[in-house]
Amino acid sequence: MKLNRTSWVAWVAFAALAAGLLPIAPNTGLLGPCTAQAQNIGQRVVSGYVVDASATPLVGATVFLRNVKTKSIRSFTSVADGKFRFAQVNMAEDHELWAEKDGKKSAPKSISSWDTRKEFEVELKIGK
Numbered sequence: 701m702k703l704n705r706t707s708w709v710a711w712v713a714f715a716a717l718a719a720g721l722l723p724i725a726p727n728t729g730l731l732g733p734c735t736a737q738a739q740n741i742g743q744r745v746v747s748g749y750v751v752d753a754s755a756t757p758l759v760g761a762t763v764f765l766r767n768v769k770t771k772s773i774r775s776f777t778s779v780a781d782g783k784f785r786f787a788q789v790n791m792a793e794d795h796e797l798w799a800e801k802d803g804k805k806s807a808p809k810s811i812s813s814w815d816t817r818k819e820f821e822v823e824l825k826i827g828k
Contacts, residue, residue: 741792746811746820747785750778750799753827757782761801761826768794791818799824 750761763784765774770793776784778799789795795811806824 742818743788744791744818744820745785745787746789746795746797746822747783748822748824750782750784750801750806750824750826753825755825758799758801758826761799761824763797763799763824765789766796768796789820791816797822797824799826801826 746765750758750763752758757778757780759778759780759782761778761782761784763776763778763786765776765786766772767790774786776786778784784799789811792813794813796808797811798808799806804826806826809822809824811820
């Protein structure tokens with residue numbers, strides 16, 4: 701079977717559509733460009749509490765937020781009730797979070813770029 705140009709283009713478009721390489725634009729019935737469905741663009745707030753082994757809030761603990769790719773570190777000293785807060789954390793980058801006080805350190809927590817939450821709240825426990 702010999703295909704003319706129009707038939708060949710239609711066959712290639714059908715094959716790409718069937719393979720999932722060319723999605724249909726929603727509510728239009730038209731073929732649309734391939735676009736990412738979920739993107740973490742923007743900023744998030746990372747906040748939480750620092751507590752000791754008996755769940756008592758720790759004031760004055762240093763909380764570290766490290767960008768996994770660039771290795772840059774931001775820090776915050778926990779305030780009343782052990783609270784801490786980092787604003788304007790890039791959602792497109794992975795981060796690691798931990799707290800330290802009096803030579804003791806909490807287990808690190810990972811904040812993934814795949815996590816779509818605009819507000820990330822966590823408890824960091826220092827000591828055993």
